[in-house]
Amino acid sequence: MTTVLPGTPSDTPAGAGPGTGADAGPDAAPRAPMDAEAAARAYGPAFDAAVAADERIEPRDWMPDAYRATLVRQIAQHAHSEIIGMQPEANWITRAPSLRRKAILMAKVQDEAGHGLYLYSAAETLGASRDDLLDKLHSGRQRYSSIFNYPTLTWADVGAIGWLVDGAAITNQVPLCRCSYGPYARAMVRVCKEESFHQRQGYELLLELSRGTEAQHAMAQDAVDRWWWPSLMMFGPPDDESAHSAQSMEWKIKRHSNDELRQRFVDICVPQAEALGLTLPDPDLKWNEEQGRWDFGAIDWDEFKAVLKGDGPCNEQRLTQRRTAHEEGAWVREAAAAHAARKQARTATEREGAMAR
Amino acid sequence: MSDATTTPRPGTRTGTDTAPAPRTTAGAIPEPEPGTLAAAELALADDALVLSQRLGQWAGHAPVLEEEVALANIALDLLGQARTLYSGLGDEDALAFLREERAFRNCQLVEQPNGDFAATIVRQLFFSTYQELLYGQLTTHPLATKAVREVAYHRDHAEHWTLRLGDGTTESHDRTQRAVDGLWRHTGELFQPLPELDVDWSALRADWDTRVADVLTRATLRVPEGAQGHGWKAGGGRQGLHTESFGRLLAEMQHLHRSHPGATW
Numbered sequence: 001m002t003t004v005l006p007g008t009p010s011d012t013p014a015g016a017g018p019g020t021g022a023d024a025g026p027d028a029a030p031r032a033p034m035d036a037e038a039a040a041r042a043y044g045p046a047f048d049a050a051v052a053a054d055e056r057i058e059p060r061d062w063m064p065d066a067y068r069a070t071l072v073r074q075i076a077q078h079a080h081s082e083i084i085g086m087q088p089e090a091n092w093i094t095r096a097p098s099l100r101r102k103a104i105l106m107a108k109v110q111d112e113a114g115h116g117l118y119l120y121s122a123a124e125t126l127g128a129s130r131d132d133l134l135d136k137l138h139s140g141r142q143r144y145s146s147i148f149n150y151p152t153l154t155w156a157d158v159g160a161i162g163w164l165v166d167g168a169a170i171t172n173q174v175p176l177c178r179c180s181y182g183p184y185a186r187a188m189v190r191v192c193k194e195e196s197f198h199q200r201q202g203y204e205l206l207l208e209l210s211r212g213t214e215a216q217h218a219m220a221q222d223a224v225d226r227w228w229w230p231s232l233m234m235f236g237p238p239d240d241e242s243a244h245s246a247q248s249m250e251w252k253i254k255r256h257s258n259d260e261l262r263q264r265f266v267d268i269c270v271p272q273a274e275a276l277g278l279t280l281p282d283p284d285l286k287w288n289e290e291q292g293r294w295d296f297g298a299i300d301w302d303e304f305k306a307v308l309k310g311d312g313p314c315n316e317q318r319l320t321q322r323r324t325a326h327e328e329g330a331w332v333r334e335a336a337a338a339h340a341a342r343k344q345a346r347t348a349t350e351r352e353g354a355m356a357r
Numbered sequence: 358m359s360d361a362t363t364t365p366r367p368g369t370r371t372g373t374d375t376a377p378a379p380r381t382t383a384g385a386i387p388e389p390e391p392g393t394l395a396a397a398e399l400a401l402a403d404d405a406l407v408l409s410q411r412l413g414q415w416a417g418h419a420p421v422l423e424e425e426v427a428l429a430n431i432a433l434d435l436l437g438q439a440r441t442l443y444s445g446l447g448d449e450d451a452l453a454f455l456r457e458e459r460a461f462r463n464c465q466l467v468e469q470p471n472g473d474f475a476a477t478i479v480r481q482l483f484f485s486t487y488q489e490l491l492y493g494q495l496t497t498h499p500l501a502t503k504a505v506r507e508v509a510y511h512r513d514h515a516e517h518w519t520l521r522l523g524d525g526t527t528e529s530h531d532r533t534q535r536a537v538d539g540l541w542r543h544t545g546e547l548f549q550p551l552p553e554l555d556v557d558w559s560a561l562r563a564d565w566d567t568r569v570a571d572v573l574t575r576a577t578l579r580v581p582e583g584a585q586g587h588g589w590k591a592g593g594g595r596q597g598l599h600t601e602s603f604g605r606l607l608a609e610m611q612h613l614h615r616s617h618p619g620a621t622w
């Protein structure tokens with residue numbers, strides 16, 4: 001990733017034009033300040049051309065304010081989802097039924113914290129700050145993926161999350177590896193690699209349960225019954241109701257529509273469910289020979305909207321735990337800052353002393 | 358999905374008669390003879406597992422995102438050490454999930470509840486310093502080479518945080534001093550010799566005292582007087598005597614495994 005561009009979105013039209021960010025030094029920036037409109041006139045066509053040519057936009061490049069704002073919103077939401085998403089799985093770390101599974105789950109939750117870290121870093125390349133984004137999460141001004149407002153009630157839920165939730169996330173995120181914004185696209189390459197590892201582990205966990213005792217099989221089936229529909233909702237509202245889709249597609253932040261991705265996911269899952277020996281809880285699921293795809297039943301969008309609005313089973317709990325962790329950690333962060341400041345002051349004094357000698 | 362419902366599940370185990378014989382009772386887990394190398398290894402494995410379990414409780418609760426990663430990393434290292442040791446002694450899951458509280462040989466320090474971040478860090482400082490010195494001496498043990506590198510990182514992490522917290526704000530200083538004072542009495546037990554381990558225990562103790570005192574002093578913290586403090590001296594973990602919260606730690610860790618006797622996961 002290139003240098004973090006200082007300043008707020010509106011005062012950052014100082015880049016050297018799209019596609020040149022990585023190798024444009026600070027000298028490439030125009031000396032005279034330029035107002036936003038003049039900058040858009042000067043650099044807008046180059047930005048559009050770069051997007052059209054599938055080139056990457058880099059942090060120092062000029063970009064429309066709305067493009068920047070859309071990316072910050074999307075990357076922040078993604079980062080928030082990673083850290084809130086730790087909670088339902090961390091719920092089972094202390095109870096994992098074998099040491100091997102405990103290690104796998106711990107590593108997975110750790111990966112999610114890591115994803116959160118580099119996604120916040122990607123947002124910082126756009127001039128956002130992690131503290132500010134966290135404030136927005138804690139005050140409900142920014143969202144995280146609604147899927148994490150469902151509870152993990154049994155051990156099998158850990159497998160269902162891996163298989164279905166990570167599976168849906170990968171389906172969404174693989175196209176983001178070609179997203180027009182460089183730092184986000186590069187972060188996604190790494191995230192997707194780890195997510196597909198998690199997805200295989202979740203599938204394997206469910207397979208072991210499905211082939212295990214009656215009680216284990218029933219546990220796996222129950223988890224899939226509860227997680228299937230919320231997973232389909234992860235792709236967002238139907239295309240004709242999606243607020244941000246059209247512009248994001250034009251900017252090549254998004255490459256496929258919600259409904260396209262959802263269909264792709266269903267087509268992947270049906271044969272996998274069969275191999276698992278588990279059923280998907282949709283009586284309308286049937287093969288459409290003509291279209292070469294699986295038709296599926298109607299999604300309960302009222303539930304989706306209710307959970308999005310805050311009425312899911314765990315909205316309150318997830319946000320409260322996040323806020324509590326943050327508030328209870330305040331004295332730790334303050335201590336670290338105070339120590340760093342004192343250390344810096346000591347170093348400065350020592351340096352002055354050495355120079356005086 | 359009508360076709361999937363009629364397909365027999367591959368590998369299905371139906372009646373109980375085809376299930377493997379359940380490993381149920383703790384009595385079935387052979388206990389190593391006291392004073393043997395196996396007994397010493399079991400104690401080290403239990404230390405690592407129990408501390409890993411405590412650190413795992415931090416997931417989703419850490420004060421900063423970087424510490425989510427760091428604490429999970431340390432927990433994973435410790436879990437890996439426990440698994441290596443258990444595997445040399447028998448079935449790792451039977452050892453972890455089917456022994457009763459009195460059969461665990463970990464020191465009491467590692468089972469102490471997380472408390473606040475200062476208490477967790479001080480527990481890490483005390484224990485990782487011990488582990489680093491111990492594994493440093495066990496050069497011929499198969500686990501030691503890898504583990505000593507891991508625990509050196511754990512000690513470094515704990516040391517840096519002790520300095521930040523001790524020499525941070527008044528609040529962080531006070532919290533950390535309370536943690537040092539509170540956990541101090543659990544440190545004496547670390548130096549009870551584990552027979553058959555090729556360790557110079559008095560040297561280990563002297564090194565530990567020096568190193569820990571040095572870190573505490575640099576962190577502007579007071580070193581408690583005497584190795585085990587005053588009043589009632591804690592200890593007994595190596596003989597299977599634990600503190601009250603340990604029973605609940607085990608109950609949480611073991612319940613799912615024990616609820617499905619003989620199942621594989």
